[in-house]
Amino acid sequence: MTVPRAEADAADRRSLHERIAADLRDRILSGDLAPGAALPSTARLKERFDASNATIQKALQLLKDEQLVVGRPGAAVTAREHRQRTVRPAAFMAPATAGDPYRWLTENERNGLRGRVTLLEVAERVPPSDVAEALGLEASGTALLRHQLLTIDDEPAELVSSYYPMEIVSGTAMTERRKIPGGTPTFLAGLGYPPRLAVDRVSARIPTQEQHRALRLPGGLPVLRTLRVVFSDDDRPIEATVMVKAGHLYELQYEFAAG
Structure with a gap:
């Protein structure tokens, strides 16, 4: 037609x-x-x-x-056999077993993929407004930023900016520019803040210059932006993470119980 x-x-x-x-x-x-x-x-x-x-x-x-x-x-x-991958966020939430790698790495390995985490920055920063609100920070309040690039089979997959309340992580290995064995969920659980609930807000956006460059995006395609807020006991927010991935390469799968 x-x-x-x-x-x-x-x-x-x-x-x-x-x-x-x-x-x-x-x-x-x-x-x-x-x-x-x-x-x-x-x-x-x-x-x-x-x-x-x-x-x-x-x-x-x-x-x-x-x-x-x-x-x-x-x-x-x-x-072509396109590269769109289905991501199941619930698979990465639980802390890794002692001695095991970060769950994102093991989940990719289980699917025959080679994942890698590159730590780009660790610093105390004033977070974006939606992150600050999620963490309950006061105006101009700071949080610890751990900024990372995730790659799968040597191709950029996701740009991740995770923020943590300073009163929780100050003086710990989280503030050092090095990877955390088992990932941050395992480390936070060891500090007495086990992740209990995660709330995702997903939106499609036009990529920023940094996102376009880091993810090697073609043309003007949108990205998927997920703001994930992780809560521990007593509904205390312990982490707010902004995750950005190419919109044409990924879909997110969430599973809900009926009733």
Whole structure:
């Protein structure tokens, strides 16, 4: 079915090649175009979207930059085995068993993936307003920031900024620029603050310059931003973490009991 140009322009301000890429991207990520399946021919796409050959090629180039399709001159453009991963946040919450690595690492290893955590910064900082509110900080109050980049199979996966109340972590190994054996949930539990409840707020945002660069994002695709607040006994907030990942590469899966 051909999409009338005037009707599409009235409803969507994006460039035509961005709109075409968005439609094809959705079919790939939803599984309608399985890995190895040929995309509609250039002729069919030109007819459907009332677009020029150059516009179709620009749309396909966006998908190639995102590593969602592959194509060579003279051959059909096909969907790649895309890298969208399902993340189950509940799998990483519990403290690791004594002597075991951080659960994020072991969960990836269980799925045949090689995870790595690179510590970028450890410092006392005034956190963003939503983080400060979550931790119950007063105006201009500070918290300990542990800023990390997570990679999977040497590709950037997530940019993580975790904040902790200074009255809990001051004078501990958390303030040192080194990794925490077993991860921070295990360390906090050892301090007498076991994680009991986590509340996630997930939003889609346009990436900042740092996020775009660190995650090596193609084009102007959005990121998924999760603000996770972790509570210990007596509903005390012990951690507020901002996690940012590429929106086209990840989906989040939450499980809820009925009733």
